Amino acid sequence: MYELQLSTDEYRLLVLLPDAGDTLGNTTARRQLGWTKHRYGRARQGLLDKQLVLKAPGQGGALRRAPIAEDLTIDAAAGATTIRPPVAESALYAPIRETLQNEWAENRGFHSFVVEETAFQGRRKTGGPWTRPDLVAIGTKTFKHVPHQQFEVVTFEVKPMAQLNAIAVFEALAHRRASTHAYVLVEHRNVLAAAYEKRLTALKQAASDHGVGVIVFDDPGDYETWDEVVVAQRSETAPELLNDFIETQVSQPGQEAIERAIEKSRAWLVE
Numbered sequence: 001m002y003e004l005q006l007s008t009d010e011y012r013l014l015v016l017l018p019d020a021g022d023t024l025g026n027t028t029a030r031r032q033l034g035w036t037k038h039r040y041g042r043a044r045q046g047l048l049d050k051q052l053v054l055k056a057p058g059q060g061g062a063l064r065r066a067p068i069a070e071d072l073t074i075d076a077a078a079g080a081t082t083i084r085p086p087v088a089e090s091a092l093y094a095p096i097r098e099t100l101q102n103e104w105a106e107n108r109g110f111h112s113f114v115v116e117e118t119a120f121q122g123r124r125k126t127g128g129p130w131t132r133p134d135l136v137a138i139g140t141k142t143f144k145h146v147p148h149q150q151f152e153v154v155t156f157e158v159k160p161m162a163q164l165n166a167i168a169v170f171e172a173l174a175h176r177r178a179s180t181h182a183y184v185l186v187e188h189r190n191v192l193a194a195a196y197e198k199r200l201t202a203l204k205q206a207a208s209d210h211g212v213g214v215i216v217f218d219d220p221g222d223y224e225t226w227d228e229v230v231v232a233q234r235s236e237t238a239p240e241l242l243n244d245f246i247e248t249q250v251s252q253p254g255q256e257a258i259e260r261a262i263e264k265s266r267a268w269l270v271e
Contacts, residue, residue: 006050009035009043014052014065015162015189023056023064089160093117093134095221096158096185100137103223110139110152112261116254119158133175133182134158136249138258151262153179153242154232161187164199166206173210178245181213181232188216204230211235 006014016032017024030040044063047053056062097115105113119134133155141150155175159168168184176182184207188200200216207214213232218225246255 007043007046009039010046010050010052013040013043013063014047015160017053017063017065018162021064023058023062025058025060025062027060029063087160089134089158089163090119092158092160092185092187092220093119095219096156096217097135099221099223099226100135100156104226105137105139107223108139109141111142113137113139114254114257114261116250118249132249133172133179134185136179138246138250138261140262151242152181153237153245154181154183155179156183156185158185159187161189161196164188164196164203166203169203169206169210169212172207172212176210176212176235178237178241180235180237180242182211182235183213183215183232186214186216187218187220189218200229 012033013029016029026040026044030037033040035043044053047063048055052066053063054066056064094117097117101113101115105115115135115137117134118132118136135156135158137152137154137156139152139154141152142148143150155172157168157172157175159165164186168186172182172184184203186200186203188196204214206212207230211233212230213228214230215226215228217227246258250258
């Protein structure tokens with residue numbers, strides 16, 4: 001198995017670099033990290049020596065990630081810790097969807113529940129990129145002593161740790177107008193939590209101001225690492241808007257699954 005020992009600074013620089021082959025200028029990266037030229041140069045050279053980054057053209061030079069297919073081992077100040085390499089946002093969708101479908105839905109008390117990835121819809125007209133959440137969860141809740149079925153449409157904007165900033169809140173806010181709850185789901189690896197504390201604080205404040213929820217996780221597939229640090233406020237959205245949102249954002253198989261879930265929940269309520 002391919003393993004490397006990274007210093008904390010090397011790892012911080014690595015996760016800062018964008019995915020999908022995009023580049024980041026050395027000057028911009030150094031300023032974002034708040035490092036001296038010497039500190040940045042040492043981390044940069046360490047990653048180049050390990051062939052984890054490649055040089056790219058640009059004023060002052062730039063870096064981009066090299067293909068990474070194996071797990072990395074980071075040698076942090078607190079001791080050796082096995083961690084995952086930086087991943088693209090899209091790679092987080094599948095394990096998040098699985099966790100939402102199972103532990104999260106159960107913990108929220110849903111009787112019927114459907115989750116669908118909605119980030120990639122090609123040329124389908126949904127009203128623009130900010131109208132497309134990364135994932136949508138639709139569920140019903142029924143209550144033993146209350147003759148009422150609660151219907152929820154929950155949207156999720158997913159961000160890897162390197163993209164942790166308050167902009168995600170405003171993307172989620174665009175979805176909240178046609179849903180009952182909107183969340184930002186943020187990768188927040190424990191080994192680097194201190195380095196991103198200010199960014200997370202700003203994101204939480206913006207989310208709280210606008211009624212958007214924030215969930216942080218260390219591992220997208222392990223619900224025990226999830227933490228709802230800001231609770232999403234329920235939006236009393238008109239049923240017509242919810243219906244239009246589902247018809248616009250959710251695939252036909254997904255809509256059919258929602259219809260079956262609603263019928264199942266109604267049958268349970270009658271019983």
